[in-house]
Amino acid sequence: MLVARRERTIEWGDCDPAKIVYNPRFFDWFDNCTGGLLEAAGFAKRWLLENTDFTGIPLVESRARFLKPSRYGDRVVIETQATDIRRSSFDIRHQLFNGGELSVEAFETRVWTGRDPKNPDRLKSAAIPDEIVARLKGEKTPG
Amino acid sequence: MLVARRERTIEWGDCDPAKIVYNPRFFDWFDNCTGGLLEAAGFAKRWLLENTDFTGIPLVESRARFLKPSRYGDRVVIETQATDIRRSSFDIRHQLFNGGELSVEAFETRVWTGRDPKNPDRLKSAAIPDEIVARLKGEKTPG
Amino acid sequence: MLVARRERTIEWGDCDPAKIVYNPRFFDWFDNCTGGLLEAAGFAKRWLLENTDFTGIPLVESRARFLKPSRYGDRVVIETQATDIRRSSFDIRHQLFNGGELSVEAFETRVWTGRDPKNPDRLKSAAIPDEIVARLKGEKTPG
Amino acid sequence: MLVARRERTIEWGDCDPAKIVYNPRFFDWFDNCTGGLLEAAGFAKRWLLENTDFTGIPLVESRARFLKPSRYGDRVVIETQATDIRRSSFDIRHQLFNGGELSVEAFETRVWTGRDPKNPDRLKSAAIPDEIVARLKGEKTPG
Numbered sequence: 001m002l003v004a005r006r007e008r009t010i011e012w013g014d015c016d017p018a019k020i021v022y023n024p025r026f027f028d029w030f031d032n033c034t035g036g037l038l039e040a041a042g043f044a045k046r047w048l049l050e051n052t053d054f055t056g057i058p059l060v061e062s063r064a065r066f067l068k069p070s071r072y073g074d075r076v077v078i079e080t081q082a083t084d085i086r087r088s089s090f091d092i093r094h095q096l097f098n099g100g101e102l103s104v105e106a107f108e109t110r111v112w113t114g115r116d117p118k119n120p121d122r123l124k125s126a127a128i129p130d131e132i133v134a135r136l137k138g139e140k141t142p143g
Numbered sequence: 144m145l146v147a148r149r150e151r152t153i154e155w156g157d158c159d160p161a162k163i164v165y166n167p168r169f170f171d172w173f174d175n176c177t178g179g180l181l182e183a184a185g186f187a188k189r190w191l192l193e194n195t196d197f198t199g200i201p202l203v204e205s206r207a208r209f210l211k212p213s214r215y216g217d218r219v220v221i222e223t224q225a226t227d228i229r230r231s232s233f234d235i236r237h238q239l240f241n242g243g244e245l246s247v248e249a250f251e252t253r254v255w256t257g258r259d260p261k262n263p264d265r266l267k268s269a270a271i272p273d274e275i276v277a278r279l280k281g282e283k284t285p286g
Numbered sequence: 287m288l289v290a291r292r293e294r295t296i297e298w299g300d301c302d303p304a305k306i307v308y309n310p311r312f313f314d315w316f317d318n319c320t321g322g323l324l325e326a327a328g329f330a331k332r333w334l335l336e337n338t339d340f341t342g343i344p345l346v347e348s349r350a351r352f353l354k355p356s357r358y359g360d361r362v363v364i365e366t367q368a369t370d371i372r373r374s375s376f377d378i379r380h381q382l383f384n385g386g387e388l389s390v391e392a393f394e395t396r397v398w399t400g401r402d403p404k405n406p407d408r409l410k411s412a413a414i415p416d417e418i419v420a421r422l423k424g425e426k427t428p429g
Numbered sequence: 430m431l432v433a434r435r436e437r438t439i440e441w442g443d444c445d446p447a448k449i450v451y452n453p454r455f456f457d458w459f460d461n462c463t464g465g466l467l468e469a470a471g472f473a474k475r476w477l478l479e480n481t482d483f484t485g486i487p488l489v490e491s492r493a494r495f496l497k498p499s500r501y502g503d504r505v506v507i508e509t510q511a512t513d514i515r516r517s518s519f520d521i522r523h524q525l526f527n528g529g530e531l532s533v534e535a536f537e538t539r540v541w542t543g544r545d546p547k548n549p550d551r552l553k554s555a556a557i558p559d560e561i562v563a564r565l566k567g568e569k570t571p572g
Contacts, residue, residue, distance in 0.1 A: 011461045012474060012485075016298060017192075017305045017358060018199040018256075018266065024170035024299065031166060032440045045441060046502030049160075056161040056441075063206045069266070072303060073475030113161075123161065123212070154318045155331060155342075159441060160448045160501060167442065175297045188298060189359030199298075215446060216332030303478075304485040304542075304552065310456035317452060335446075342447040349492045355552070399447075409447065409498070 001081040002138045004040035006033055010074045020069035027062070030094045030106050033080040037092065041135035053114035055123050060089070064106035070098050082136045088112050088125040090136070144224045145281045147183040149176055153217045163212035170205070173237045173249050176223040180235065184278035196257035198266050203232070207249035213241050225279045231255050231268040233279070287367045288424045290326040292319055296360045306355035313348070316380045316392050319366040323378065327421035339400040341409050346375070350392035356384050368422045374398050374411040376422070430510045431567045433469040435462055439503045449498035456491070459523045459535050462509040466521065470564035482543035484552050489518070493535035499527050511565045517541050517554040519565070 008029065016022040034057065035045050048054035070076055077097045084091040089111045096104040114126035134140040151172065159165040177200065178188050191197035213219055220240045227234040232254045239247040257269035277283040294315065302308040320343065321331050334340035356362055363383045370377040375397045382390040400412035420426040437458065445451040463486065464474050477483035499505055506526045513520040518540045525533040543555035563569040 012464050013302055013308045013310065013457055013460050015303045016199075017301050017303065018201065019303045020201065020266075022299045023174060023202045023205075024167045027167035027170045028442055031442050035441050044502060049501075056159075058161065058163065058209065058212065059166045060209050061207070062166070062209075064204070066201065066203050066205075069201065071475075072478075073473060123163075155321050156314055156317050156445055156451045156453065158446050160444045160446065162446045165442045171299055174299050178298050187359060189357075192358075215335075216330060302485075304487065306487065306552075309460060309488045309491075310453045313453035313456050342445075344447065344449065344495065344498065345452045346495050347493065348452075348495075351490050352488050355487060409449075 001083070002037070002041055002136055003079055003081045004033065004037040006036055006078045006080075008076060008078070010070050010072050010076065012072055015072045020071055023066065026064070026066075026096070026104055026106070029078060029096075030080075030108065031059075033078050033094055034092055034108065034110065037080045037082070037136070038132070041132060043132050043135070052129075053126065055113045055115055057110040057112055058123065059108055060111050061109040062106065064104060066104050068098060068101060068103040070096075070103055074098050076103070083107070085128065085133050085136060088127050090128065144226070145180070145184055145279055146222055146224045147176065147180040149179055149221045149223075151219060151221070153213050153215050153219065155215055158215045163214055166209065169207070169209075169239070169247055169249070172221060172239075173223075173251065174202075176221050176237055177235055177251065177253065180223045180225070180279070181275070184275060185284075186275050186278070195272075196269065198256045198258055200253040200255055201266065202251055203254050204252040205249065206251075207247060209247050211241060211244060211246040213239075213246055217241050219246070226250070228271065228276050228279060231270050233271065287369070288323070288327055288422055289365055289367045290319065290323040292322055292364045292366070294362060294364070296356050296358050296362065298358055301358045306357055309352065312350070312352075312382070312390055312392070315364060315382075316366075316394065317345075319364050319380055320378055320394065320396065323366045323368070323422070324418070327418060328427075329418050329421070338415075339412065341399045341401055343396040343398055344409065345394055346397050347395040348392065350390060352390050354384060354387060354389040356382075356389055360384050362389070369393070371414065371419050371422060374413050376414065430512070431466070431470055431565055432508055432510045433462065433466040435465055435507045435509075437505060437507070439499050439501050439505065441501055444501045449500055452495065455493070455495075455525070455533055455535070458507060458525075459509075459537065460488075462507050462523055463521055463537065463539065466509045466511070466565070467561070470561055471570075472561050472564070481558075482555065484542045484544055486539040486541055487552065488537055489540050490538040491535065493533060495533050497527060497530060497532040499525075499532055503527050505532070512536070514557065514562050514565060517556050519557065 092108040094106040112128045113123040116122040116124040235251045237249040255271045256266040259265040259267040378394045380392040398414045399409040402408040402410040521537040523535040541557045542552040545551040545553040
């Protein structure tokens with residue numbers, strides 16, 4: 001599977017009065033990382049939105065384990081990859097490492113959605129394009 | 144078990160370009176609701192912080208199912224209760240209802256922490272006070 | 287002028303390691319309050335979006351004074367009103383009171399935007415409907 | 430004056446239903462950038478917190494102009510520098526460039542705070558250390 005990797009420094013405003021990362025921030029970063037995985041596969045969400053019927057990949061399920069707290073100023077690395085890809089949904093795993101140690105591990109199930117021709121404001125599940133599946137699987141590389 | 148209940152309207156800034164709630168926002172609200180549950184039990188986190196060795200209840204595990212999207216202007220209700228209480232950790236369930244329908248269901252495991260006398264900046268698990276356990280279980284009511 | 291009023295409790299996750307509200311949170315609440323002002327005027331942004339050409343009221347200028355910090359558990363009141371209304375832009379003032387004392391005061395200039403017929407994804411300034419102007423001014427009441 | 434520079438890509442979750450950056454996000458980034466300026470000056474806030482009486486640099490005033498909207502996928506650059514440094518407060522300017530064009534310009538006044546010996550939970554203004562002033566002014570370089 002293709003692995004996308006992001007680094008970031010924990011910022012002051014990411015932390016709560018206990019001086020550790022406020023947990024919803026992790027979910028914000030993981031959402032960004034899922035976007036980053038598509039981009040690493042050669043299909044930025046923005047390009048998909050502007051050029052195809054794609055409307056997004058809403059989260060349908062998530063699960064996370066918080067193993068060690070992260071603090072202001074820590075440098076962390078997040079590795080993201082698909083772990084299972086089905087017709088119109090897929091599973092993603094994020095591993096956040098802090099000082100080389102696995103500190104948060106999260107799993108997401110997301111559904112690929114396109115425009116509903118009957119109601120353009122509604123989201124409708126759609127088949128994930130073969131090209132994207134092949135790239136997420138690492139069977140093909142972008143470019 | 145004691146059930147804490149909160150209502151809120153989905154705000155513009157809670158939503159993403161797909162016009163549905165951006166998922167980390169739910170985790171923000173659920174974190175608030177967990178604080179609200181302690182408060183409903185008669186022990187606001189602020190009071191605990193100022194008057195006891197309590198330092199917080201960091202999340203160690205979470206799980207969520209996103210059943211139906213919520214949109215700008217929707218009025219939602221979140222019901223929060225403990226589902227299992229152990230010596231120094233406990234499980235919480237949040238159910239978010241939108242128009243009466245269960246739309247998000249989330250489960251958290253949190254650990255009760257106190258000051259580590261050897262290092263005041265570190266968190267250390269501690270026994271949940273009996274009085275709080277009794278109130279979360281609904282065996283005693285505040286006041 | 288019509289005054290919209292909101293109350294909220296400062297939540298744990300609103301605060302940073304200095305144990306005071308992390309300043310971007312205020313801007314989030316003020317944005318919500320601006321939406322609340324339109325709603326108090328009888329024109330919820332959601333209704334405007336679904337029934338008119340309205341696309342939003344993007345911020346073009348803001349100014350804020352942070353007079354006293356707010357802390358976890360504080361109960362605050364925000365009062366919001368228009369202070370000047372022009373053809374397609376208007377000024378808003380938010381006053382956040384904590385324990386009865388003015389703690390944050392913010393001023394916004396926003397522009398009323400509609401769909402650009404040449405490019406539906408772009409925003410274009412538009413005249414604020416007379417009915418809304420009259421209600422923001424308190425010259426007419428909803429209903 | 431020393432200029433700190435950060436780049437970032439606008440993420441999906443940074444944007445609202447109008448498909449432009451939700452304005453409080455800018456204030457989050459600017460707060461991060463102010464921390465980055467201190468770090469560029471050789472004094473990371475974390476180091477200051479752990480090794481000196483420093484408790485933070487709360488915002489006392491801010492002002493921003495939003496000249497052009499930024500959208501999902503845009504690559505932006507933020508340049509941050511002090512514009513005036515007084516005994517215990519200082520002014521900061523952030524300029525956010527999108528595609529080379531100035532898109533947001535923000536000004537902050539912040540106060541340097543230290544521990545109040547009478548009440549460790551309260552913040553008290555303190556003189557900005559000479560060494561830091563010299564570095565923010567670009568009169569001395571770190572290391």
